[in-house]
Amino acid sequence: MNNRVNYTFVGSFVLAGIILILSLSYWMLRPSDDTKTSQYNIYFDESVLGLNIDAPVKYRGIKVGKVTDLKISPNNSEQVEVHITVLTSTPVKKSTVARLTAQGITGLTYINLTLGKENSPVLTKKEGEKYPTIKTVPSFFKNIEQSIDGLSVDLTKTLIGTQELLNDKNQAEIAKILQNSASLTQRLNKLLDDKTIEHLQNASANLDSLTYKVDNLVPNIDGFIDKSVAWETSIAGSFRSIRKSYVGITASMTEIKRAVASGEFNIKEISSDVVPSMNKTFLDMQELMIKLDATLKEYKQSPSDIFFKEATVKKAPGEK
């Protein structure tokens, strides 16, 4: 039996097996993209009561990380330094802010990240910082607390003011005013007897009537105003027309003046031509009118003469 073993081969095979196992282990244990994280610091000016290690860090309600450390800030003892680890895929930008938010009625608190502006640059660590720092905004309770504090201050101021207002002197004045008011009320009671009230009621009724009449009158006034406006427009138009005519007349007169001055327009010369003709025309017209009058008189005396010439004719001397 040949019991010859190739040790070189065995050694190589074992070595290859070890390398394979190591490679497989690394492959299996390598961090995926989802498990890549970034670390940030947050400095809260308020109490972080309810916030524990491993408390969730949420971004719009989705858990994106956790609190990994909590301590008093070494630089400012009034602040609490919270160290968080969040997924790298979380969009933490310069405008991103952190707020402590209560988790239901359990008393636990988590950190809620709110993204600011979309186009804000990515948050990076400043010089001298180990991790980037996320800004904070007061929590809901902090806001209430601040509001209550403010209200308390205002209330205190009001109380002080009231106290100053109600000093002895002012109290005496107020007492006097009240006394005067009582006196006035008494006088008013005397004044407002039944008769006066009746008069007031009548006045009120008259006022109602007057209002009613005014209401009825207003449309008429509106109509009157409309008519007035129309009339005014018409008058304005007339005035414009008159002004236009006046301007025209003025221009004509200027032209006539110029013509008269230059001798182009000689009224005497023109009239010397026109007047005799007119005179003759008027004389002819006068003659015509007289003839018409005579003819009418004749036919009025004997209308049948138009056709029959039957009027009685008196023969003149020497006529047959």
Added chain:
Amino acid sequence: MLKISLLFVVLFGLSACTKTQPYIKQYKLDTYVHTNVDKQTMCKEKTLKVAHAFSSNSLMLDKMNYMSDTYQMDTFTQSQWIETPNKAITMQTIKAVEYAQMYKNVVGSESRLHSDYILENSIEDFVQYFSKDETESYVKVVIVATLIDAKTKTTLGHKRFEKIKKSSSLDAYGGVVALNQALTVVLEDEVKWLGETCR
């Protein structure tokens, strides 16, 4: 169209009922005034305008009227004037003054010529009178003349001229002849008077 045709038929029918009128004689005035006046007067370089004469309406018709009584005026049915007495007298006046050659120009009122004097005639009477029994007849012409300075519109002279003349016959013709003669005399007197005003 039917109405117009009917109207023509009716008028044509009625025309048969008309009477034939007698012939009407027409007369005109034609005076010949020859008056010797001094031609070298101050009016020699002046122009006279004879205005249209003033008269009653009866003298502005071509009908020839006559007075049959003091207050009764009738009309000759077979005689009439060619032109109205008013116009005829105005024309005869111009003619008479022009013939006298006293003025540089004598024109009518229709003339465009500027005048120095204006002569206004007012015809008060120009008619033939008959007696009641129509056995006698005469004519009467009365004209009132006024000479006016055309520039100052002031009266330079004023005179009444009257002439009565017996008719040669008792008819319209006799009246026309007598009126013509009477007017000639009146115009002669008027021209003389004008000549006197020019001295």
